[in-house]
Amino acid sequence: MKNFFASCPRGLEETLTKEAEHFNFEHLEITRGGFHFKTSPLNAINFLLETRVASRVYKEIGSFDFRNEKDLVKSAMQIPWTKILNPDDTFKVTCLLSREVMGKFRNSHFLSLLLKDAIVDTFKEKAGKRPSIDLDHAQFPLLLRIEPSPKGKGQLRGIVLVDLAGYSLHQRGYRTAGHEAPIKENLAAALIMNTNWDKKVPLYDPFCGSGTFLLEGAMIRHHIAPTYINLLDRKEDQFAFAFERQKWFQKSPEIQKPFEQLCDELIARAKNGISHAEPGEFHGSDIKADPIGMLMESWTNLGLPRKSLRINVANALDVKPDDNFPNGVVITNPPYGVRLEEKDERLEQLYYDLGEALKNNWKGFNAYLISQEAAYRKKISLRTSLRMSFYNGNLECRLLGYELF
Ligand SMILES: C[S@@+](CC[C@H](N)C(=O)[O-])C[C@H]1O[C@@H](n2cnc3c(N)ncnc32)[C@H](O)[C@@H]1O
Numbered sequence: 001m002k003n004f005f006a007s008c009p010r011g012l013e014e015t016l017t018k019e020a021e022h023f024n025f026e027h028l029e030i031t032r033g034g035f036h037f038k039t040s041p042l043n044a045i046n047f048l049l050e051t052r053v054a055s056r057v058y059k060e061i062g063s064f065d066f067r068n069e070k071d072l073v074k075s076a077m078q079i080p081w082t083k084i085l086n087p088d089d090t091f092k093v094t095c096l097l098s099r100e101v102m103g104k105f106r107n108s109h110f111l112s113l114l115l116k117d118a119i120v121d122t123f124k125e126k127a128g129k130r131p132s133i134d135l136d137h138a139q140f141p142l143l144l145r146i147e148p149s150p151k152g153k154g155q156l157r158g159i160v161l162v163d164l165a166g167y168s169l170h171q172r173g174y175r176t177a178g179h180e181a182p183i184k185e186n187l188a189a190a191l192i193m194n195t196n197w198d199k200k201v202p203l204y205d206p207f208c209g210s211g212t213f214l215l216e217g218a219m220i221r222h223h224i225a226p227t228y229i230n231l232l233d234r235k236e237d238q239f240a241f242a243f244e245r246q247k248w249f250q251k252s253p254e255i256q257k258p259f260e261q262l263c264d265e266l267i268a269r270a271k272n273g274i275s276h277a278e279p280g281e282f283h284g285s286d287i288k289a290d291p292i293g294m295l296m297e298s299w300t301n302l303g304l305p306r307k308s309l310r311i312n313v314a315n316a317l318d319v320k321p322d323d324n325f326p327n328g329v330v331i332t333n334p335p336y337g338v339r340l341e342e343k344d345e346r347l348e349q350l351y352y353d354l355g356e357a358l359k360n361n362w363k364g365f366n367a368y369l370i371s372q373e374a375a376y377r378k379k380i381s382l383r384t385s386l387r388m389s390f391y392n393g394n395l396e397c398r399l400l401g402y403e404l405f
Helices: 013-019 043-049 068-078 099-104 108-126 186-191 210-219 229-235 252-277 290-299 344-361
Strands: 002-007 026-031 032-038 058-064 090-097 140-150 158-165 203-205 282-286 309-311 329-332 365-373 384-392 393-405
Touching: 002 043, 013 032, 013 186, 032 043, 043 058, 043 252, 058 068, 068 108, 068 158, 090 099, 090 108, 090 344, 099 140, 099 344, 140 210, 186 210, 186 384, 203 210, 210 282, 210 290, 210 329, 229 252, 282 290, 344 365, 365 384
Parallel strands: 090 140, 203 282, 203 329, 282 309, 329 365
Antiparallel strands: 002 032, 002 058, 026 032, 058 158, 140 158, 365 393, 384 393
């Protein structure tokens, strides 16, 4: 059993916990922006491959107590670094301060540099050669978390974790071009998981942009692991995840074989799911043609058949459900003004009109909107069946649900 930490967008900690239920983690403890847990390394890797909600999964590699910046280096040198890294490995350090200790330090970047010094000094003392820094593709992307020590008396605890994937897990690999305001993939998946969509009825997004909700919906419906494209590419590149190049994993043949089997199983499960895709499962539209082109490209990158997606360029206010298919669920992220810089009055009118369009055109559907501005959402004259708060970066947003009779 080892200690791990999974991070996620704030407000989605419960969704992440629910998703993790069948992994049977022990000592699961929810905190702001994620949860700590204990499990076997193989089970943590399995979770990393399958989580749709987590941003990163970290493995704890050591901890130390210290009093101030001056004694951080010496204290961090207690961690047996030469057993953890090889001299020709690469690493980088980022630092995160818990709320309680934030006022104690000038900046967290300086603390990252001190941990780097501790690693370098240990190698200089014991091995002569030292691992080097790689900010883009480090084998050991380290996170130093600083919090009050449970020993009290003003002591601090530095916990060092290594990022197992080495990239933010929202990067599913299906996007080839950037839309101007796409929602993060793990956030979109988590929001879908909070709707009452049963995966069988059609999913609609009338402000679909680059189609993140539809793509994540298709991955959920067809059991396509969020790391699927990475797993496919791995066959050629060999290493898809940072942990595959980390010493602890390379020295564990008992994990490597089941990991390979797991990768093969996830690829086979996705291909089987995709082969069962049916016409008109997903419906997207946007007032602009360009983002729809991006959606189609991503759809193809995932290997999904074109027939399962209905798309058109249209004003969301004019869109109506397709009569050839059963009633379904709408989930959408209308323009919200901050990044797209729309005029406020126009957006107020758009939200009002959208409420009316939902009422008149989408009877028998459940609709879910992502809203950031209270001023806009108040313009929708429908009773909410769900209000959920979450953060998109630093922006506090709501997921609003409506049952349309
Ligand atoms: C916040 S973005 C949606 C981003 C999308 N969720 C994604 O993942 O890319 C809002 C989208 O609404 C579109 N839009 C703005 N006004 C519209 C309207 N009246 N009807 C349909 N689409 C509209 C914009 O072109 C933009 O792509």
